[in-house]
Amino acid sequence: MKRFWAVFQARNLEFFRDRASLGWNLLFPVLLLAGFSFIFSGDGRPAYKIGILNQGQALTQVQSPIEQAFRATKHIEFVDYGSEEKALRKLDQHGIDLLISYPTKQYWLNTESPQGYLAEKIFLGSHQNFTRLETNSAGVRYVDWVLPGILAMNMMFSSLFGVGYVIVRYRKNSVLKRLKATPLSAFEFVSAQLASRLFIVMFMSSVVYTGCNFFFDFYMQGSYLDLFIVGAMGAICLISLGLLVASKSKSEELTGGLLNMTSWPMMLLSGVWFSLEGAPQALKTFADFLPLTHLVTGARKVITEGASLADISYHLGILALMSAVFLGLGAWLFDWHTERK
Template identity: 30%
Template sequence: MLSPSLKEQIKCRWREFRREPSAFFWVMFMPILWMVALGFAFSEPKPEVYGVGWSTNSQSESGEEYRQAIADHPQVRLKMFDEATLMTLIKRGDVSLIAKWDGQQVVYQFDPRNPEAQRARDFVNNIVQQKAGRTDPLPAANEEIIAKGSRYVDFLIPGLLGLSIMTSSLFGVGMTIVSNRKENLLKRYIATPMRPWEYVVSHIFGRYMVLAFEFSAVMICGFLLFDFKVFGNLGSYLFVAILGAGAFTAISLTCAARTKSIPTIGGVVNLITLPMMMLSGVFFSKNNFPESFQTIIDFLPLTALNDALRKIALEGQGLAQVGFELGVLAVYLVVGTVVSNRLFKWY
């Protein structure tokens, strides 16, 4: 049974959320805006278009046929300028490759450390070689695979749900506690029979109420706009989201346990959230990072949350198959709750 003090504090958490319009906007509409913008931008596969510069410093009729072949290809956006101007365009990102005719061959200038430039070089060189008469000795064919669960938007939606849970939990709880402490509201609680752990736990329950709106908004919009489907058990999917919300709330409680100023808690929360937004696979796979670095990334709470959500939604796995991710989130939840209760100060 919940104590009367804890019940009243849970009611307070709901009233705080309901009376703050901006909080409702960030929880309900921000993940939807991300989903709509990125989902529609990448929902239809489009061939990559390469920005290529052709140097006019060494124009000759013998190289004109190759320049024309490059210019006529629909996946090439050719710009003709002198080399100095083309170098400026490379710095601006308008072109990634410079091609020129030296009288006998096509010479390519590009940064080999730039993956797009390397792809552009190979693509343009293939056009040039075909124009010169090269034929492929073995024919090849392409077969498109368009299946639910393999689209970018299917990868994106669980990541956005995880991102929304992280940001709303860290900013919502931390800012509220520090604001109450600054306004001396927490000091008044000393005169009540409420114990610190009840105040701490009330914020975890409060985030679960907010999660109901977050989860519903993301899932409903994902289904209606992009036909998103959870191939695994929906109850398991919800359980992971609940555990993730608890873990991030516990982290936020620890950060705000003794913090006294809004700028300080804002800086601490940003220090936590920004690296995880980049590293934890919200918008792109964490496998893009070096393998040795991925071991550290796997222990970040947002990584564990996103990986578990995707394994259940896209691969149809159960809770037993995401045991590592659940363990990581559980550690953050338990340790964060215990530490925040020990460190918590009313004033």
């Protein structure tokens, strides 16, 4: 018991004397709760998302009592569209659950969407004499729509945590201190780490996609080469971010907290699980600063819309710019030593 108590005391003192990790363990839950309270303020995230077609023209007219009452339904988010083509594309991609046109008394349903089935039942409970239409395309299953998000999220965790913890462990074990005595520069070391992790991430992601495609027969409109390039650009950006986070940290606990702070907003706000269509503009603007947003959006456009690299050049450009900034800062701030300053 004395030996047990000695180790128990020593580990507790080690933790509480590490002010960085202690402060992070106290601060992270508060930041997480504050973020959730802001993102899901009010009635929380809507259960259904319904598009209203030609609503821009209809706003000049008096809405019928039925329409006003339907728009007041809780837990349903209404998104206005002026273009039928754009609205139907969102319906195909599960961006919305139902599309309604009040002037023509029509509504469209994606038969592959379980959310759409329930949204239709709610809609028909208060509306009669509307013509039911289905999307003309074969439809994109939810598993096809969510595929880019799941693969990108897996790449994110592998890139951030696979690099961050390794660098910190090297620093704590004095491996970096020994490497500094060699002609190796910080930029060369960081670049080599990036290339190694990029190979691992892309190899594993390709294996996972190929294996799952054998069972699920994924929907694919674009080029597999374009999809690979988008994935590689996103992986480079995320790995560079992981290198930046671990560039100076000497504590694994602190590094874990910083990586969680980096990954959680991306997992929630980058369109991995649900579309940000109709979300507040401030939230969309914040999401544009997250690397995972551009990776998921670019990959999803290639898969579901058949977009080329030129069509998603904006997202590729943002990823390239972020990669250059993260890698440059990571090499500049990189610390070889274990001693705390």
